[in-house]
Amino acid sequence: MTADADGGFDPITLEILWSRLISIADEAAAALLRTAFSTIVRESNDFATVLMDANGDSISENTGGIASFSCILPRTTKHFLQKFPAEAWRPGDCVITNDPWLATGHLPDITAVTPIFHRGRLVGFAGSIAHSPDVGGALWSADCREMFEEGIRIPPVRLLREGVRNEQVMEMFLANVRLPKQVTGDLEAQITANEVCAARVTEFLEDAGLPDLAGLGRALHGRADRAMRQAIAAVPDGTYRATIEADGFDEAVTRIACAVSVRGEEMLIDFDGTSRQIDRGINCVWNYTHAYSVYPVKCALDPFTPRNEGSYRAIQVVAPEGSILNPRFPAPVSARQLTGHLLAGAIYKALEGVLPEKVIAECGGAPTMRALFSGVDRNGDRFSQILFASGGMGAAPHRDGLPTTAFPTNAGAGSIEAFESVAPLIVWKKQLRPDSGGAGRFRGGLGQEAEIEVRSPAPLRLSLLSDRRDHPAQGICGGAPGAPAEIVMSDGTRPHPKSRTMITPGTRLVMRYAGGGGYGPPEERDAAALAADLRDGYVTKAG
Structure with a gap:
């Protein structure tokens, strides 16, 4: 050696x-x-x-x-x-x-x-x-x-x-x-x-x-x-700001204010102005806020060097104590990903004007939409099963957004056969959602539609953790937003998107996952790409 x-x-x-x-x-x-x-x-x-x-x-x-x-x-x-x-x-x-x-x-x-x-x-x-x-x-x-x-x-x-x-x-x-x-x-x-x-x-x-x-x-x-500092040094010095809103909980819409300051080889990400913590479980503790602030920067500026402790030493993150990004104990935090996953979009929006070639549009799968089913199966045994699925990824400067792909998390969807084998649930449909990707020079990734039927012998509990119903993923550099998320029961009722409810056997739950935002003006989309979208059914003439 x-x-x-x-x-x-x-x-x-x-x-x-x-x-x-x-x-x-x-x-x-x-x-x-x-x-x-x-x-x-x-x-x-x-x-x-x-x-x-x-x-x-x-x-x-x-x-x-x-x-x-x-x-x-x-x-x-x-x-x-x-x-x-x-x-x-x-x-x-x-x-x-x-x-x-x-x-x-x-x-x-x-x-x-x-x-x-x-x-x-x-x-x-x-x-x-x-x-x-x-x-x-x-x-x-x-x-x-x-x-x-x-x-x-x-x-x-x-x-x-x-x-x-x-x-x-x-x-x-x-x-x-x-x-x-x-x-x-x-x-x-x-x-x-x-x-x-x-x-x-x-x-x-x-x-x-x-x-x-x-x-x-x-x-x-x-x-x-050194790799990260070299990447940050290539960004022009200055302070770049953005604000995004999320569905929050009921009427309590949440707001994330982000200021990214670059000085030489160092970066400061400041969330001053972000909403105060609330008495519902979408508060995001400091550790999670820090992780999902520095990781998107790593992806954008230094994607190829392997990650370790040194990757983040040049990046400082601050968030006001008592805010939704740094709540005080014992704030409810179980669904903290519904806030934390939005940070990548806020940071990229702030950097849109100075680094348009390195950032992507907001993702329909950020935050993730999850459905947790729990109850008793036909053998009398308890079960608890989560449907892991994702909306569309935001479009990039050089390509369409990936369909049904999670970012910044990378949790997978898993096998439907495995899902059905451990719970009294039948998945009747799980398919791409046409017209859900935001229009742009590059189209946002498609979301998906899943239809799940309850086959338990008794009513079960459904816990929903979702966003993007009222605030779809936004496009970047002139791109259009993706389609919003939607959840509906087979009887037409719409369950609370962030709450627990009981559902009866035979009920079907339809979950439509949001699409990613588009990149660049829609009129700049290549004609051949648009024709391929129509041919493949990713977009329709009506859409």
Whole structure:
């Protein structure tokens, strides 16, 4: 191995080592995926795995993980280190939490962190986050008045101590959930993923001849930091502003004000002027706000350098305390993605005038629209199943928006066959939604229409988490907005878009997902592209 005069690594060696560390995080993700019980993880990709150094700084992330999870996990690990100092960790430990203000912003996500030891020394941490199928309380909903209604909150606690499980913690947790087998299975899968990561890191250090991850971590952080600073330096200095509105809750329309300031190699994203927090579960905690502010910048300015802790050091994010983007405890936060997913659109709108070649239009799938069905099946067993699907992505400067594709999250749709196999639900329709993409030089991505019938023996509970009904995804650089979201029952009634309701067997729920905004003036669209849209049924003559 060759070191330069500054004690770092030569570029080729550094690239090889970094790629191997990413592959370790990917192997941990594969272990989690293959051993998880719930379709939320197995089918819908709602998880992430991260390798961190002994300080809790991320070094590598799995390539297909949820971006906000990967960005937040190091912050949570640093909270763990405050409660459990480095010298208190032992091989075989595992600490967990789902505290929204310490972790990902709502209770369904469970964070698990395992220490990595090499030759008797603590050299790093393996971490994973997964969306649990149940945490008690109101399940996944948007209409609670405070966080205490939303489920059980687990403070940072040792689930494993030197490989021995804390049965009292598990007993308390499982006594508060409806699906203990699935919850246990997913949590065990997270522990397994962490153990795989830890084992591979010790093998890596032996192969590389390194005593720990410290020197390599500094080199990788420095490389990511330099790449981002170089990208920011290419943006003209100045302050760029934008304001967007969302459906909010009932008459309480929410507003996100965004100012992006660039000074040399650094960027400040300031959300001063954003709506105050409300007494419904769409508040977005600071960790989540930070993650979904810096990640869109990474995508736009430096999309090809792998992400780690260094990627975000040049970006500062501030939001007023007590606002919908930095609420005070115990604000309800379960549906925080309905606000957090909008931040990419606000930031890109602010940068529209100065970086039109790097930003995309607003996405119909930002925020995501989710339907959670829970009740009892024909065998008398409890079930809780989420329909993961997405609206259309916003159009880009060089191509049409991707249909039915999520951004900034990358949760997947999963298999309909798997969805139907674990719940008394039938999906009669799941198809592209014509005319839903916003017109433009490049068309917004199409949304979709899904029709689900309830086949349970008794009424079940439906929890809806949606937006874009009154505020569709806007176009950019002259592009038109996409079609709004729409939810309707087979009897013609329209359920509350952010609330819980009971639905009876035989009822069909129709969900029309929003389309993405268009890019550029519609009259500039290529005639051949428009003809292809008509031929393929993406747009109609009537539309």
